Amino acid sequence: MNTQLIVEQLNAKQEELGFFGNIRVIQNGECIISRQYGYANMAEKIPNKAYTRFGIASGCKIFTAISICQLVEQGKLTFDTKLRDCLSIDFPHFDPSITVHHLLTHTSGVPDYFDEDVMDDFEELWIDRPMYHIRNLKDFLPMFQYEKMVDKVGSDFNYNNTGYVLLGLIIEAVSGMIFSDYVEKHVFEVAGMNDSGYFSLDKLQANVATGYVEEEDGTWKSNIFSIPAKGGSDGGAYVSVEDMERFWKALMNHQLLTKTMTDTLLKPQVHEEDDFYYGYGGFMKVNDQEVIKYAQLGYDPGVNYHSVYYPNENLSIIVCSNKSSGAFDLQYIVEQALLNQE
Numbered sequence: 001m002n003t004q005l006i007v008e009q010l011n012a013k014q015e016e017l018g019f020f021g022n023i024r025v026i027q028n029g030e031c032i033i034s035r036q037y038g039y040a041n042m043a044e045k046i047p048n049k050a051y052t053r054f055g056i057a058s059g060c061k062i063f064t065a066i067s068i069c070q071l072v073e074q075g076k077l078t079f080d081t082k083l084r085d086c087l088s089i090d091f092p093h094f095d096p097s098i099t100v101h102h103l104l105t106h107t108s109g110v111p112d113y114f115d116e117d118v119m120d121d122f123e124e125l126w127i128d129r130p131m132y133h134i135r136n137l138k139d140f141l142p143m144f145q146y147e148k149m150v151d152k153v154g155s156d157f158n159y160n161n162t163g164y165v166l167l168g169l170i171i172e173a174v175s176g177m178i179f180s181d182y183v184e185k186h187v188f189e190v191a192g193m194n195d196s197g198y199f200s201l202d203k204l205q206a207n208v209a210t211g212y213v214e215e216e217d218g219t220w221k222s223n224i225f226s227i228p229a230k231g232g233s234d235g236g237a238y239v240s241v242e243d244m245e246r247f248w249k250a251l252m253n254h255q256l257l258t259k260t261m262t263d264t265l266l267k268p269q270v271h272e273e274d275d276f277y278y279g280y281g282g283f284m285k286v287n288d289q290e291v292i293k294y295a296q297l298g299y300d301p302g303v304n305y306h307s308v309y310y311p312n313e314n315l316s317i318i319v320c321s322n323k324s325s326g327a328f329d330l331q332y333i334v335e336q337a338l339l340n341q342e
Helices: 003-017 057-073 100-104 122-126 137-143 161-175 179-191 241-252 259-265 327-338
Strands: 021-027 030-037 039-041 212-214 220-222 270-273 276-278 283-287 290-300 303-310 315-321
Touching: 003 030, 003 327, 021 241, 021 327, 057 100, 057 161, 057 179, 057 259, 057 290, 057 303, 100 161, 137 161, 161 179, 179 241, 241 303, 241 315, 303 327, 315 327
Parallel strands: none
Antiparallel strands: 021 030, 021 315, 212 220, 270 276, 276 283, 283 290, 290 303, 303 315
8 A cells, every 4th residue: 555645646636626625544543644635715725634623514424323323222112103203393394104214214205395306406595584684494495394294204215404304303302402412412522522513603713714615707705694603403513534533443343333323324225226225314335235335415505514433344534624625536536546436
């Protein structure tokens, strides 16, 4: 393995794409590549540093899934518990048979508040509903509460952000804690992710990269008006690449869940496409009924995140970007160099 050659390839791709962000590669507990590119603050020319924190959008659905699994372990829920038995909120058009399992696996059939078949730009959501009003999970309710089902319960996999908002509301109802407080205490603290949190855009802490969105004329704007004011159970936490290294280690060492429950979390549950499946909170590539790769993805305006873990090779690749694209390209270079896998 020639890590210097890999770094040269990464540097060339960064220059080609104008990539902003960090990449960290860990194999057998050793960091073999750690690179930082571009600016955390473009106007002030403050560079991204090893400890810079980035938004990861939907990449943190896994934290929601782990929280649910913890509550199942405590006997406060089961995966077969019905949505209607968890929440006192009225969903007049939702099928009463929707369960926690359906929500976790994107098979509930509920309407997605961000329907990619209707709109392809996340910013369109906030034209009539200003994003600065979206600070708590209940703030999302008007976007889907009275909408009709779009598919049958138990239907094929159809990626759905609403389902994870509902899971967050379940966590709040069952635990008696605000969702973000629960995750910060029972996931981040346990895993030693001391830099991670759910921060409000108008109260960002130190060492957080500003997300940048390219305009049609080639100039750049921040994403402060492009995403909710505070993230929640469907996405929006801030992490460092070092914290995500700690996360994978804590998850695989059964610090967050028992071995039995960790196996349940990471088990293929529903088929997505080709040789990819979805478990509870994340994608996975399967070959001959064996999971060869776990993958977490996150896309928002000014946010791009890819993190993969190869169990057989004990290999983690973590890429966080404060632009809208590029993370997969850097991940792919490392995968091809170390594993020759797509």
